[in-house]
Amino acid sequence: MKILLIVHSVSWKGGGAFFHALHISKGLAKLGHEVSIFSTSKKSLLRVNRSIVDEVKLIEFPDLLFGSARNGWDLYNILRRCFYIRRERFDMVHALDTRPVVIFPALIAKYFFKSKLVIEWLDWFGKNGTATERSKYIKWFMLPIETFFEEKFRKFADGSIGLGLPLTNRALEYSPKSKVLTITHGCDIDNIKTYHIEYAREKIKLNKCAYYLGYTGRLREDVIIRLNDIVKHLNEMNIPGKIYCILIGNPAFKYQKYLDDGAKEFFITTGWITYEEVNYYMSACNILMLPFNGKSVARNGIWPSKLNDYLAVGRPILCTKLDVLRETFEKYRIGFMVDDNTEHFIRKVKELLLNEEQANTFGVNARELAETDFNWNRIVNKIDTFYKNIK
Numbered sequence: 057m058k059i060l061l062i063v064h065s066v067s068w069k070g071g072g073a074f075f076h077a078l079h080i081s082k083g084l085a086k087l088g089h090e091v092s093i094f095s096t097s098k099k100s101l102l103r104v105n106r107s108i109v110d111e112v113k114l115i116e117f118p119d120l121l122f123g124s125a126r127n128g129w130d131l132y133n134i135l136r137r138c139f140y141i142r143r144e145r146f147d148m149v150h151a152l153d154t155r156p157v158v159i160f161p162a163l164i165a166k167y168f169f170k171s172k173l174v175i176e177w178l179d180w181f182g183k184n185g186t187a188t189e190r191s192k193y194i195k196w197f198m199l200p201i202e203t204f205f206e207e208k209f210r211k212f213a214d215g216s217i218g219l220g221l222p223l224t225n226r227a228l229e230y231s232p233k234s235k236v237l238t239i240t241h242g243c244d245i246d247n248i249k250t251y252h253i254e255y256a257r258e259k260i261k262l263n264k265c266a267y268y269l270g271y272t273g274r275l276r277e278d279v280i281i282r283l284n285d286i287v288k289h290l291n292e293m294n295i296p297g298k299i300y301c302i303l304i305g306n307p308a309f310k311y312q313k314y315l316d317d318g319a320k321e322f323f324i325t326t327g328w329i330t331y332e333e334v335n336y337y338m339s340a341c342n343i344l345m346l347p348f349n350g351k352s353v354a355r356n357g358i359w360p361s362k363l364n365d366y367l368a369v370g371r372p373i374l375c376t377k378l379d380v381l382r383e384t385f386e387k388y389r390i391g392f393m394v395d396d397n398t399e400h401f402i403r404k405v406k407e408l409l410l411n412e413e414q415a416n417t418f419g420v421n422a423r424e425l426a427e428t429d430f431n432w433n434r435i436v437n438k439i440d441t442f443y444k445n446i447k
Contacts, residue, residue, distance in 0.1 A: 057443065059084055060146040060171075062094040062137075062162055064128030064155040067116050069098060072241070072361035073152050073178055076219075078109065079242055080150075083436030085111040092146075094137055094161065096126050104136060115140065117157070128155030137161040141169070148443050150174045153181070154209045163212060172446050175213040177223040180354045181206050215446045217439070220380040222357035237442045240384075241361045242432035243425075248335050248368035250423050256339035267299045267409050270341030270371075272334065272362045275309040278349040285398045286347070286405060288319040295409065300324055301345075304337045338369040342415065343391075343408055346375035350396035356380060367430060370423035372408055372415045374401065388429075390422040 061077040068074065074095055081091045097105055097116035105116040117140075119126040119133040126133075134157050141161045149171045151162040165171040181202040210216065210230035217237045218224025224238040257264050271283065283301050290299040302324045303311070315323060326337060338344060344366040348355045356379040363381065366373050373391035375381055385393045392404045408415045428434075 057147045058090045058145065059148045059150065059443070060092045060094065060165070061150045061152065062158045063096075063152045064157050065095060066098050066126055067095045067114065076178060076241060076361065077150075077152055078112070079244065079432050080436055080439060081112040082110050083432055084440060086433075087436070087440055089440075092144075094140075094158075096128075096133060096157070098126075104140070128153075128157045130157065133157045134160055138164055141165050145169055146171045148172050148174065148446075150176065151213075152176050152178050154205050155181075156205065159205065159209045163209070166212065166214075172214045172443075173212065174215045174217060174443065174446070175210060175227075176217040176219065177210075177227045178219050180223065180226075180357050215442060217442070220357070220359040221383070222380050223359075226357075235446075237438065239435050239438060240430055241359050241364045242435045243364045243368040243427075243430045245368050245426050245431065247331060248365060249339075250368075250370035251336065251339035253340060253342070256336045259336045260333065260340060262340050263298075265297055267295070267297050268341045269299065269301045269405065270304055270338055270344045271301065271347075272304040272338065272344075272365060273306075275303065275307040275311050277309075277314065278352075279347055280309070280311040280314045282347040282398055282401065283323075283345065284315050284319050286401050287322045288316055289398075289402050290405060291319075291322060293406065295406065298322065299405075299409070302326065302337055302341060304334055305329065334365075335369065338365065338371065341371055343405060344369070344371045344373050346373065346378075346381075347394075347401055348376045348378065350376040350378060364426070364430060367422045367426040370419045370426075372418035373422065374404055374408070384425075388421055388425045389418065390425060391418045 061081055063073045063077045065071045065073045077093055081093055085091045092113040092115060095116050096119050100118040101120055102118050107114045117133050117136050119130045121130050137157055138161050141164050146165055149162050149165045151158045154175060162173055166173040183203045213231060215235045216227040216231040217239060218227045219239060221238060224236060227236050254264055287299055287301045300322045304326050306328050346360060359380055375393055376396050377393045394400045394404050
């Protein structure tokens with residue numbers, strides 16, 4: 057089968073959607089399919105870039121906008137993708153969202169060239185979603201646009217995929233149950249290793265006697281405020297060792313102004329680092345954190361892809377009680393789900409730091425889950441079967 061996956065995001069550094077598509081594509085290629093990805097080039101303004109990544113054709117399209125604005129709305133990007141889709145025929149088109157640079161070439165492939173169309177509900181941008189978390193001016197302008205594109209085109213899908221149960225339930229509003237598949241994000245167990253904590257700390261020169269909490273990727277205001285309070289109060293307790301928080305990767309957020317003077321010395325920021333270094337920093341942590349605002353509809357509905365890296369590295373996880381992850385934590389015992397308040401987080405962090413046996417059990421369970429039910433091979437096999445059953 058000749059398959060095309062389309063994302064709006066920038067290749068490699070544009071967010072989890074690109075890597076989600078890349079892992080699915082690699083798995084489909086291993087199954088013998090001919091697979092391509094449409095994404096947005098990081099810098100190119102005019103030229104289409106083509107490359108091969110593990111037998112997957114990566115086609116990166118130019119975009120006339122800059123930085124974070126290269127996120128799926130540029131007319132030139134749309135036109136280049138639509139013209140390109142005329143040159144090649146695909147049996148299956150898998151759209152990973154419905155922003156304009158994704159949905160318009162996907163619909164051209166479906167209605168002009170008879171491709172089957174699968175639309176995945178991977179993120180929640182519109183009403184009650186991430187658009188509501190932006191500045192009031194951007195929210196006022198973008199929220200109705202995001203909502204329109206997120207909801208208007210779902211009915212054209214031949215099949216729908218939901219990343220987690222909340223987004224599956226949204227997909228079921230537009231498609232019958234027989235045409236909807238639920239999946240999770242997968243774990244990169246080939247590239248993320250389970251290094252011993254002391255070995256990892258030696259590699260990146262961290263204190264072997266301190267405690268470290270880890271958080272990877274993009275920060276938001278609610279997360280840094282909660283991490284600040286957790287770290288500050290833990291260091292005021294009678295715990296034998298200092299407690300630090302490592303912000304792993306590029307936080308993409310000016311977080312320093314949210315730190316209390318007494319907490320600043322206990323925060324470590326890595327900035328952009330290699331994938332291998334991310335592995336070492338996660339492995340150096342005693343606990344990996346998902347301290348989100350559980351009152352947010354979007355947070356409750358969107359699968360946090362950083363969870364899968366936490367699982368693969370084999371460390372215990374503390375997470376706010378989120379609808380999208382509730383079943384996973386209840387079934388697999390990979391850490392604690394915590395009430396949406398800082399005091400409960402502090403108690404549970406302390407409990408895990410002082411109970412090494414329980415922490416190790418959670419970590420072993422996490423890696424086992426990464427290698428089994430959340431293994432990309434299993435997830436891709438489900439998707440492949442779903443494609444084949446689409447009439």
